[in-house]
Amino acid sequence: MAFCNTLIVRTFTQTAAMAAAIKNVTVIGSGLMGAGIAQVAAQTGHHVTMVDIDEVAVGKAKDRIGASIQRVAKKKFAQDPEAGQKFISSALEKLQISTDAISSVKSADLVVEAIVENLDVKKKLFAQLDEVAPSHAIFASNTSSLPIGKIAAATNRKDRFGGLHFFNPVPVMKLLEVVRIPETSQGTYEAMCDWGKAMGKVTVECKDTPGFIVNRLLVPYMFEAVRMLDRGWHAEYPENTLFEPCELLTNMVAEGKHGVKSGKGFYEYNKK
């Protein structure tokens, strides 16, 4: 029991220490996603360096962030414009821009990569950053579709590597998929979740599988919409396996698991 308690206290302490340690965030890539991630991180009190290889792009991204923060502040501080102005200036003060990834990660606690969706380019970047970032720094990729394990393989910190998959537009979308690979340590995973929550996001755990959760559902759904258009919206496709009854649902119906109305389904519901 004493051993168990020690273990729990140690695990808790390590996790709390890692999460509390995420103060300095480097976001690599200042496009649609990187700018959104950098904005929300700065808005939530982190010191952020946003990096891009393209000097013009990173400057424009900072301007876009300024405009987006105005929208956030207008809503968040509708009744108190003065507090809104403080919120804007405090966030912008915390945001630096750079074109030098190497020097920008030297004091990073967390590096979030949101560059072009190309495995070799991402691997090359992380291999370089692994040489210079502090040993405690967590690395994360915002990739939509590439295996996190393959990207992490370019580094010697697979235990401190994971996926942080944000959704566009980042300042608006609440969900954050936190992806773990088998090597991701429990402390790293929990620190990523805690950081996600500190960013105001709702985190969901994902395995490193194609499309994670959302894109695995969204992409076939979008493709099917396009196929429907392509087919000319014909009325009936009895040969299409997509419309075949699903065994799990058939069994659940037979068991009276009709969801909320029957008090049980995929979940149990307490009717009051």
Ligand SMILES: CCCCCCCCCCCCC[C@H](O)CC(=O)SCCNC(=O)CCNC(=O)[C@H](O)C(C)(C)COP(=O)(O)OP(=O)(O)OC[C@H]1O[C@@H](n2cnc3c(N)ncnc32)[C@H](O)[C@@H]1OP(=O)(O)O
């Ligand atoms: C099977 C194997 C799979 C293999 C994988 C293959 C992968 C291929 C991947 C391709 C796709 C990549 C997808 C990616 O990985 C994941 C995604 O990001 S999916 C996209 C998710 N996003 C959405 O679903 C957003 C949908 N859009 C909306 O909900 C709305 O358009 C909106 C963003 C809420 C905007 O609303 P609108 O009504 O259109 O516009 P308004 O201007 O009125 O805005 C409403 C409200 O929001 C505020 N706001 C909007 N944008 C911003 C911003 N940038 N910054 C701050 N605030 C913003 C705005 O102020 C309004 O506020 P209000 O006035 O209402 O208070």
Ligand SMILES: NC(=O)c1ccc[n+]([C@@H]2O[C@H](COP(=O)([O-])OP(=O)(O)OC[C@H]3O[C@@H](n4cnc5c(N)ncnc54)[C@H](O)[C@@H]3O)[C@@H](O)[C@H]2O)c1
């Ligand atoms: N667009 C989306 O809806 C969305 C949503 C979730 C995740 N993602 C993922 O996020 C990542 C970025 O997507 P995006 O839409 O923001 O792309 P984007 O094209 O808007 O921006 C990418 C930025 O990365 C910069 N860049 C390229 N190589 C670089 C390098 N080596 N170092 C520094 N900067 C570099 C480019 O100059 C560009 O400004 C991709 O992996 C994408 O799959 C995109």
